[in-house]
Amino acid sequence: MLKRLPVTFWATVFVAIVCLSLVVIDGWRSLNARAEVLASAERATANLARSMAQHADDTIKAADIALADIVERIETDGTAPQALERMHALMEEQVRQVAQLQGLFVYDATGRWVVNSRPTMNRSLNNADREYFVYHLNNTDRGPHIGIPVVSRSTGKWILPVSRRLNHKDGSFAGVALATIDLEYFREFYESLDVGRQGAVGLILNSGVLVLRVPYDDKRIGTSIVNSPLYHAYVRSGDSGTGYFTSMQDSELRLNSYRALARYPLFVSAALSREELLDGWWRDTLLHAFGVLVLAGLLALFGRRLIRQIELRLQAEKELTQARDALASLNETLEKLALQDGLTGLANRRQFDVTLGNEFNRAIRAGTSLAFIMIDVDCFKQYNDMYGHAAGDDCLRAVSKTIRMVTPKRPGDLAARYGGEEIGILLPNTDLAGAMAVAERVRRTVADLLYPHGGSPHGMVTISAGVAALAPERGGDTPAMLMEMADKALYVAKSMGRNRVCSADNCGDAQPQARTDYHI
Numbered sequence: 001m002l003k004r005l006p007v008t009f010w011a012t013v014f015v016a017i018v019c020l021s022l023v024v025i026d027g028w029r030s031l032n033a034r035a036e037v038l039a040s041a042e043r044a045t046a047n048l049a050r051s052m053a054q055h056a057d058d059t060i061k062a063a064d065i066a067l068a069d070i071v072e073r074i075e076t077d078g079t080a081p082q083a084l085e086r087m088h089a090l091m092e093e094q095v096r097q098v099a100q101l102q103g104l105f106v107y108d109a110t111g112r113w114v115v116n117s118r119p120t121m122n123r124s125l126n127n128a129d130r131e132y133f134v135y136h137l138n139n140t141d142r143g144p145h146i147g148i149p150v151v152s153r154s155t156g157k158w159i160l161p162v163s164r165r166l167n168h169k170d171g172s173f174a175g176v177a178l179a180t181i182d183l184e185y186f187r188e189f190y191e192s193l194d195v196g197r198q199g200a201v202g203l204i205l206n207s208g209v210l211v212l213r214v215p216y217d218d219k220r221i222g223t224s225i226v227n228s229p230l231y232h233a234y235v236r237s238g239d240s241g242t243g244y245f246t247s248m249q250d251s252e253l254r255l256n257s258y259r260a261l262a263r264y265p266l267f268v269s270a271a272l273s274r275e276e277l278l279d280g281w282w283r284d285t286l287l288h289a290f291g292v293l294v295l296a297g298l299l300a301l302f303g304r305r306l307i308r309q310i311e312l313r314l315q316a317e318k319e320l321t322q323a324r325d326a327l328a329s330l331n332e333t334l335e336k337l338a339l340q341d342g343l344t345g346l347a348n349r350r351q352f353d354v355t356l357g358n359e360f361n362r363a364i365r366a367g368t369s370l371a372f373i374m375i376d377v378d379c380f381k382q383y384n385d386m387y388g389h390a391a392g393d394d395c396l397r398a399v400s401k402t403i404r405m406v407t408p409k410r411p412g413d414l415a416a417r418y419g420g421e422e423i424g425i426l427l428p429n430t431d432l433a434g435a436m437a438v439a440e441r442v443r444r445t446v447a448d449l450l451y452p453h454g455g456s457p458h459g460m461v462t463i464s465a466g467v468a469a470l471a472p473e474r475g476g477d478t479p480a481m482l483m484e485m486a487d488k489a490l491y492v493a494k495s496m497g498r499n500r501v502c503s504a505d506n507c508g509d510a511q512p513q514a515r516t517d518y519h520i
Contacts, residue, residue, distance in 0.1 A: 015307070022292050023293070037278065042242050042255065045272055049269065049270040052193075053261050056268055060144075060264050063179035067163070071165075073087060087115050091115070091117035100181050102157065109174055110128060132163040137173055142167075145163050145164070148205065149212070157184065162180075163177060163178045191214050196276045197273075199271055200254065204266060204268070206266060213249065228248045230247075244256070244274060254274060255273075343396060344423075345404070346404065346416050347415065347417070356426060360482070364477075368428070368429045369469050370482065371430040372424060372467075374486040375464070375465045376494070378461070379455050383395060383455055383456075406442045407438070412428035425438065439465040446462060465489075466485075466502055468483075489503045492507055493507060
């Protein structure tokens with residue numbers, strides 16, 4: 001069934017497959033490119049979160065080291081004026097050396113300022129109400145505590161408090177040592193990170209309190225994000241992870257990577273806008289898609305033109321085939337007409353002469369007999385004079401049809417119109433007796449037609465036939481000799497009253513004995 005489909009169908013299928021393949025391959029490439037963009041962004045945000053976590057950890061650790069030294073000195077040297085003077089100098093030096101520190105402070109058990117890193121100390125201030133102070137008052141833990149961000153009472157800036165508990169020698173609460181980290185230090189660092197126009201980074205306490213976020217908004221410092229998808233994911237993972245979350249701050253969908261600090265109860269988040277991430281991919285995809293569609297369209301256009309040309313060529317070939325067949329049929333018809341008598345449908349004189357020559361030579365080579373019958377319609381001139389030439393033509397057609405029916409159908413046997421009302425029958429490989437039998441059968445069949453002929457003594461159309469047979473020898477006999485013998489025999493038949501068959505040595509009467517063997 002597939003083999004019967006036209007070539008234009010397969011050409012159309014091929015063009016369609018090529019165009020579709022271009023679109024599918026470009027779509028597959030675009031999807032792979034999208035996946036790679038997002039995978040690359042995940043790696044970038046994960047690395048960024050790792051760097052931010054390390055930075056925050058190192059920043060707080062520097063403050064905590066200073067605090068640990070202060071706690072050790074206060075609990076060892078006490079708070080005598082001379083000891084506090086030395087402590088003041090040490091605090092000033094540490095603040096100068098550690099850029100992120102805004103200040104170092106020591107408070108007694110009531111929250112009054114004992115010593116700090118400021119050039120002057122306002123002893124009227126009391127910090128007993130601060131979250132970090134209340135925490136250490138109620139907890140005996142000697143480790144560092146990261147408090148919620150507050151506005152400094154001494155500078156008016158946002159700070160992140162890092163504190164440790166002071167104890168008397170009996171273990172009772174003696175006060176708090178405090179290091180304040182300027183949030184501007186984190187802000188400057190975070191704003192130096194390239195997270196795009198819509199990206200965001202943040203530092204959050206494990207309790208869900210926002211320490212700092214960039215893009216910066218001081219109104220959001222200290223707010224809670226415990227209901228955000230980011231915080232829920234962090235709580236579930238417990239350490240680090242990556243995911244797409246919609247921000248509570250601006251409703252932007254971002255790719256977030258979050259990571260906990262190694263030593264302190266905070267975590268960082270680095271987020272890139274999903275829309276911004278895919279901007280470049282969309283531009284590239286649309287450009288490629290446009291190019292592929294244009295290319296596919298051109299291929300389809302040229303493919304259609306090619307298919308059209310194929311159709312035209314096939315049509316031309318079909319027409320040429322039809323023309324060739326028609327020409328062959330016409331040539332066959334012309335050839336047939338060239339070798340056929342137009343009136344009787346028998347072979348014409350030209351075909352007869354050619355066939356006679358060929359069969360004569362074949363008889364010489366094979367040593368066989370060749371017979372020829374010369375037939376003439378009796379009193380045909382009188383028939384034309386009495387009935388007209390049109391009727392004469394009808395008479396000849398009827399006689400010729402009868403001769404065609406009676407003549408043997410062997411290869412080489414030929415009945416031809418010899419001229420006028422004369423018809424010849426050539427019988428290869430046939431002796432005289434066989435040819436006489438054929439001639440007699442023709443004569444009798446024509447007579448049986450009872451075709452009326454008022455100008456004939458027999459009252460109907462009859463024929464006379466002269467028969468000759470010859471086994472020709474090379475160099476001695478010619479086709480003309482055979483025809484001359486048959487013509488003489490015809491003359492004899494005519495002279496003996498017509499409606500008879502004669503040969504050179506035998507002449508039958510009007511009702512000769514029938515023969516069925518042709519001695520062929």
